[in-house]
Amino acid sequence: MLKYQQIAAAIEQYINDQDLKQGDKLPVLEQLMSQYGVSKSTVTKALELLERRGVIFQLRGSGIFVRRHNRPGYMSLFSTQGFKSNLGDRVLTSDVLDVSITKPSEDVARNLGIDVSNDVYRVERVRYVDGEVFCYEESYYVKAIVPYLNREIVADSIFDYVQSALGITIGFSDMYMQVGRLNETEAGYLGLKMDDPTLRIETIFHLTNGKPFDYSRITYHYEHSQFVVQANGPYM
Amino acid sequence: MLKYQQIAAAIEQYINDQDLKQGDKLPVLEQLMSQYGVSKSTVTKALELLERRGVIFQLRGSGIFVRRHNRPGYMSLFSTQGFKSNLGDRVLTSDVLDVSITKPSEDVARNLGIDVSNDVYRVERVRYVDGEVFCYEESYYVKAIVPYLNREIVADSIFDYVQSALGITIGFSDMYMQVGRLNETEAGYLGLKMDDPTLRIETIFHLTNGKPFDYSRITYHYEHSQFVVQANGPYM
DNA sequence: CAGTGGTCTAGACCACATG
DNA sequence: ATGTGGTCTAGACCACTGT
16 A cells, blocks of 8 residues: 555545544644655645545645534445445445346446447346335346356455456446436335336446446436535635 | 636637637647747646646647537536526526525535534525526535525525625535436426436535535426536546 | 745666566 | 546645735
C-alpha cells in the first residue's frame, strides 16, 4: 500500500475514532508531515484523496476540516456501484436467479464493445439490504476477461472475486441513469406493482486499460433506495 | 488562471479540435512537459484534473488515452448541478415563478444550518432544455451571504451571478436523490399527470469555508431527463 | 501580518504494459 | 528491455483567511 493511501486511511480512521463532526479542524499540514514522517506533497496527496471522497475539505489560509453529510439512510451512489464495498453496517445479500454463458444481444454487445459472436456470462440477481428488496440486476461479463463464474461467487461480491482471484482491477465506469416505470417481471421481483416508478442505472465497467468487461442494468426499488453524492467543484 | 488549469484546458481543446475518439493516444508526458514548458508534476496535475472529469485515462507503462462515453442525449449529472454551466449545444431557459424574501421552514433552516429567524431568498422556477420542460426547482439562498436577487438575475444563471458579482465561490455540495411520484402542483408545472414517476434531487451547496448558502429541491421530468456519471476508482 | 494551504520545480527512483 | 506513467522528496515562492 502506498504511503499517501496509508496516511489517508489513518486520517480517516482518526476522524471516525474521535467521532469528529462537520467543521472540526484537523492538525495543520506541517504537523501531519512530521507526524507521518513524509514530505508535504505526500500529505497533500492523501488529503486530496479524502477531499474527493467527501471526507474533508481544505481551506487555504485557514486549515483542514471534517466534512460530513447529515442524512443517515442515504447510501453513497458509488458504494452501490462496485467501488467501496463498504455500506456501513448494512448487510447486503442476493438471490441468484441465473448464471449462464450466452451470446450477447446487439445492445449488450455494443455496450461491451465486442462482437455478438463473443461469449458473455449473464448474471441475474435480486439484491437485498438488511433483508429488504433493494434492486433487480441483470449484468453481462465478457468471458474472455472473466473466464469463470458460478452461483456461489455471484451470491457474494463479484468484484471482490475478479479482483482477488483474477487480478483484474477496475479502472473507471460510466453510469447512465433514468427514471421510468416497472414492467410486470421487474415488479414481481421487487414486490411492487407494474407501472410503479423506478430508477434504472446502466453501468459499463472498464479495466484500467479502457476495455469494458462488465455491463450491468439495475432496477431499483424506489421506496428502498435513496442516494447521496458528495461533489467537489467547480473543477476549473 | 493557474498553469495546470491552462494546460488541462489546452489538452481538452486539442481533443475536441482533433475530434479524438475513446482510446486515442495523446502525446507522452515528456512531450507535454516540453510542449508547455512546465515540470512533470504540473502536467501530471493537469492530467489528474482531466481524469477526474472523465476526459482521459492514464495507463502506467502505456500512455495517456482519450475517454468518452457513447450516449448522446445524456447530460452529466454535475453539469445540471451548478458546476460546469456547459450543457453542450443545448439551450437552457427558465420561467421564474417566484423570487421573494421569507423566513425558512424548519426543514429548510436545518438544511442550510441556520436559525428559522434568518432571512432567505426563495426562488421557484420551471426550467427548459431546448424548449422542453426539464424540471421544477424550488431553492433557498441564505440572505446574509447572497444579499440581493431579482427576477432578471434568476432567469439567467444564479451561480454565474453570485460568482462574478458577489465574488462567492462554491466549495462543495451534497446531493440527495430519490425517486417518487408527482403531486398535483408539480405535475401541472411539468405537463405530466399526478402520480407519474419522477426523480427528486435535493442539493446543499457550501462555500469554500464549508458554510451552506443554497438549498435546492429539483423535481425532474422523467421523460426529458437522463444523466451520465463518469466515475473513477476504486479510490483506495 | 502571521499562519496556513496551494503551486511549481528538478530530480531520484519505482511499477507497470507491451513487444 | 524499453518506454511510460506514478510516487516521493526538499525546497522556493505564492495566495488566501482571519486576527
